[in-house]
Amino acid sequence: MAPDKIQQTVDRMARECVGNQLRLANRVVTGIYDRELRPLKLTASQLVILALTAKQGQVRPVELGKTLHMDASTVSRNVERMRARGWLAQVPGDDERSRPFQLTAVGKQILGDASVAWERAQAKTVALVGSEGVALLRSMSKNLMKGLHPD
Amino acid sequence: MAPDKIQQTVDRMARECVGNQLRLANRVVTGIYDRELRPLKLTASQLVILALTAKQGQVRPVELGKTLHMDASTVSRNVERMRARGWLAQVPGDDERSRPFQLTAVGKQILGDASVAWERAQAKTVALVGSEGVALLRSMSKNLMKGLHPD
């Protein structure tokens, strides 16, 4: 390719790349939640697992992976850390392959504390991204969930 | 807190958390770029460093960290991997503390190849998030950059 053509594309990459913008926003925003949750030794990534598990009562890694568009091995490893902290416990599943888990009593306790911290982080974030930002992110994440699930 | 109050908050966390939505979108979209770039053994996170370095000619980790809202140590480590691949090289700085770097010839070559892959990923992503998504993410990332820089 011609050098100026490349230079032009480089400019566009630096200014227009949706992926970069998203990763930047993600770093900033996830940092807000993580700092609020730090005293609980909990992270934003873990909190969503806690919340969804509470909601469903009992879940398997592969289910959460589909919901969150996350590799199942990633979910399993996050669950493992939380299991080590005593927040989650495996329960017997009807299928010998699957390893469903649920909240422990301690896990429920933590979730209660976390919900307070979450409210603070959420408020800060909403203030930062504005109401159009909130609306767009909601519809975007809804679309992404639909559009990419092969099931 | 009362159990139902918590339950209510849990629902909101699962459905309204801006951080979760952002992380979800980030996983999906970053995956699009990463898969396009994989044949080049390059990632989206590395590409932005390559592009900004090309644009500026010569940069220091701390500078990129400020631009990208990223910890300087993270930048340094990413740069280190790219240095190991022969894409970046350190240059002497006027200050004995700083370690500026620039593209190598190989780095420029890779950037040219990457710009083609990037166009494909960008097109796919734009199709996925829609034009309002693109517009909002641009303005959001601009705001985030402004609003949080103490300098």
Place this chain on the structure above:
DNA sequence: ATGCAAAGGTTGTATATACATCCACCAGCG
């Protein structure tokens, strides 16, 4: 019944990321 493909998980490996700590160097002040 058998044998094979699909499903669910685990483990190995690599990258990305933040925070805390520490070290080297520099700049300005007494």
Place this chain on the structure above:
DNA sequence: CGCTGGTGGATGTATATACAACCTTTGCAT
């Protein structure tokens, strides 16, 4: 001139994440 605080990096540690390879267990089709 010599501290002293601040800047820029490097390193240790922990989490999050994806992909590939592999192992069990199921479900099915012949």
